[in-house]
Amino acid sequence: MLKDTYCGDLRAADAGRTVRLAGWVHRRRDHGGLIFIDLRDSHGIVQIVLSPDQAEAHEAAHRARTEWVLAVEGEVRPRSAATINPNIPTGEVEVVPARVEVLSEAQTPPFYINEPVEVDEQLRLRYRYLDLRRPEAGNIIRLRHEVVRYIRDFLSDRGFIEVETPTLIKSTPEGARDFLVPSRMRPGQFFALPQSPQILKELLMVAGVEKYFQLARCYRDEDFRANRVAEHTQLDLEMSFVDEADVMGLVEELYTGIAQRFGGGRPIASTPFPKLDYFDCMDRYGIDRPDLRYGLEVVNIADTVRRSEFKVFQDALANGGEIKAIRIPGQAGMTRREIDHLTETARSGGARGLAYIGFTGDELRSPIARFLSESEVNAIRTVTGANDGDMVVIVADQADVVAKSLYEVRDALGTSLGLKNQDQLSFAWVTGFPLLEWRPDEERWDATHNPFSGFREEDRHLLDTDPGKVIARQYDLTLNGSEVGGGSIRISNRADQERILAMMRHSPEQQRERFGVLLDALEFGAPPMGGVGMGIDRLMMSLVGTENIRDVIAFPKASSGTDPLMSAPSPVDDAQLRELGLRLIG
RNA sequence: GGCCCCGUGGUGUAGCGGCCUAACAUGCCACCCUGUCAAGGUGGAGAUCGGCGGUUCGAAUCCGCUCGGGGUCGCCA
Numbered sequence: 001m002l003k004d005t006y007c008g009d010l011r012a013a014d015a016g017r018t019v020r021l022a023g024w025v026h027r028r029r030d031h032g033g034l035i036f037i038d039l040r041d042s043h044g045i046v047q048i049v050l051s052p053d054q055a056e057a058h059e060a061a062h063r064a065r066t067e068w069v070l071a072v073e074g075e076v077r078p079r080s081a082a083t084i085n086p087n088i089p090t091g092e093v094e095v096v097p098a099r100v101e102v103l104s105e106a107q108t109p110p111f112y113i114n115e116p117v118e119v120d121e122q123l124r125l126r127y128r129y130l131d132l133r134r135p136e137a138g139n140i141i142r143l144r145h146e147v148v149r150y151i152r153d154f155l156s157d158r159g160f161i162e163v164e165t166p167t168l169i170k171s172t173p174e175g176a177r178d179f180l181v182p183s184r185m186r187p188g189q190f191f192a193l194p195q196s197p198q199i200l201k202e203l204l205m206v207a208g209v210e211k212y213f214q215l216a217r218c219y220r221d222e223d224f225r226a227n228r229v230a231e232h233t234q235l236d237l238e239m240s241f242v243d244e245a246d247v248m249g250l251v252e253e254l255y256t257g258i259a260q261r262f263g264g265g266r267p268i269a270s271t272p273f274p275k276l277d278y279f280d281c282m283d284r285y286g287i288d289r290p291d292l293r294y295g296l297e298v299v300n301i302a303d304t305v306r307r308s309e310f311k312v313f314q315d316a317l318a319n320g321g322e323i324k325a326i327r328i329p330g331q332a333g334m335t336r337r338e339i340d341h342l343t344e345t346a347r348s349g350g351a352r353g354l355a356y357i358g359f360t361g362d363e364l365r366s367p368i369a370r371f372l373s374e375s376e377v378n379a380i381r382t383v384t385g386a387n388d389g390d391m392v393v394i395v396a397d398q399a400d401v402v403a404k405s406l407y408e409v410r411d412a413l414g415t416s417l418g419l420k421n422q423d424q425l426s427f428a429w430v431t432g433f434p435l436l437e438w439r440p441d442e443e444r445w446d447a448t449h450n451p452f453s454g455f456r457e458e459d460r461h462l463l464d465t466d467p468g469k470v471i472a473r474q475y476d477l478t479l480n481g482s483e484v485g486g487g488s489i490r491i492s493n494r495a496d497q498e499r500i501l502a503m504m505r506h507s508p509e510q511q512r513e514r515f516g517v518l519l520d521a522l523e524f525g526a527p528p529m530g531g532v533g534m535g536i537d538r539l540m541m542s543l544v545g546t547e548n549i550r551d552v553i554a555f556p557k558a559s560s561g562t563d564p565l566m567s568a569p570s571p572v573d574d575a576q577l578r579e580l581g582l583r584l585i586g
Numbered sequence: 587g588g589c590c591c592c593g594u595g596g597u598g599u600a601g602c603g604g605c606c607u608a609a610c611a612u613g614c615c616a617c618c619c620u621g622u623c624a625a626g627g628u629g630g631a632g633a634u635c636g637g638c639g640g641u642u643c644g645a646a647u648c649c650g651c652u653c654g655g656g657g658u659c660g661c662c663a
Contacts, residue, residue: 027623027624027625029621029622029623029624029625029626030619030625031620031621031622031625031626032618032619032620033619033620033621034619034620034621034622035620035622036621036622036623036625038623047622047623049621049622051620052620065614066613066614079621080621082621083621083622083623085622085623087623088623091623108613109596109597109613110596110597111596111597111598111613112597112598112612112613115597115612115613115624117597117598117612119597119598120597120598120655120656121655121656122654122655122656123597175662175663176661176662176663177661177662195663196663220662220663221662222661222662223660223661223662225657225662226656226657226658228662348658348659449663450663476663483663485663486663533663535663558655558656559655559657560654560655560656
């Protein structure tokens, strides 16, 4: 090794040691006589001091520029009291080199590495290897390693084995669009990249593995978002002979440990994690992954205004809809502009408008008050618990529109009122999901999560009479309002699996073609089984407090779906295409 | 695919019809400088304003198209 010590590791106790350091010039302060160089490596930064006495070293330091790579050999010296820098961990010492060697020179970087300035993301991605030198960026990748290592240790200690599954698998036209890989040896045929190792992990259970996990790369060929990329990493895990409580308990212990160790001291809002029912969630938050860091719960006020004159309310109820409200404490005086903005937000959720009542002492601030009797207003006030100074906003429409609109309103308020406390990790389980939902356009049932989720035995009879009422043995984990993972106890017998697939309008031929392997395997002694897929990227986003999923990935694709670093995708030679039996059209 | 926002020296921004021969900060280069840590001082180089076309006496500034980027809806678990 050219070095025996990391720059960032030096402390007062190292004073007097002779060390060999190597790293990058973070910053240089050349006083003509004295030269200070902040030398940076993967552990941090330490100050190097060069006086003109050591002519050769001084000369090298004088030539050196930002991001040059230097090897330094010298003595660690305590700094005098007046020159201690309390802002950096190594600030009590500095290194006085006898020798400075330039290992590599460097062009001026295209953006600042030594200052946290917001730079165009494409430029950063194109030079990601420089971007990652920025401690703020690189430390996320290092933290990710620690988290992943913790996961591996945790599960290994509990008898899990990590098994790799293939990256080239069979395409199933279910769910998201597959990435396809043409087969050279079978021209005209294609592999798909896995959207998750779902079937394979169930086969591992049939294989008697009992406890499996994998940090699996999952691929979906869909458009990107701030928190969505084409390839993401999931902690994929499956266990035999378990029920919901076993899997949820294990995941909860794991995630509590991760949050405590890597959450930067941020408290977990509640342990054990709250368990919410899906229908309850939809009722109170309008969404199945509520952000529990703040209140602003949705209240049903249909009963209080059932006999109201107000046509909007009448129509909604006459058409089988709902009327719900959110009480916003202390916001009766919000500006016209803010109200308009909230109304716009509600409209984006499908609502035609947003009614409001501001309780400002004796007066009511409300365009709809004249359609309501005094007792109705009082009833609304009682049901919502509104005090003087509170604002109540109301949406009346079909249930799904009310839910979506008020979810959007609540979410917007959470942001604008500063209620999304970044210093809190608020986990919650959501269970009790419907197994199936009706697709009117396709006239078939579809799985709400995945077609292998089991269902409550007591709901079995409903499969014939009212399939939409069947509750799945599904559980999702949410963190600060985003879904960080989910799983289920699986169907583990062929008859049930075939029955569900049939309800989803898979013909027996399609079932054999697409899921034959699994169906067969379920006939050879399949154990009861269940597991989860946990999104590692989103977990890391929460741990480091970023909105951008690309921050937690070493070499991410840009939002456009391209790779500015490698310039991918790119055209290929005709010869390559020919070999694959492909020809480009258009 | 729809909608919204952005595109000015290396980087981050200002300028939004003529005062722009494009400003500021930082970075870069040179010189001065022995205790700085965003070192300081002096001087200097560096962008025709994403591209194309149009309106106008005159366009970084207005209009159209286009390319690139970001966000969002659709899509996606």
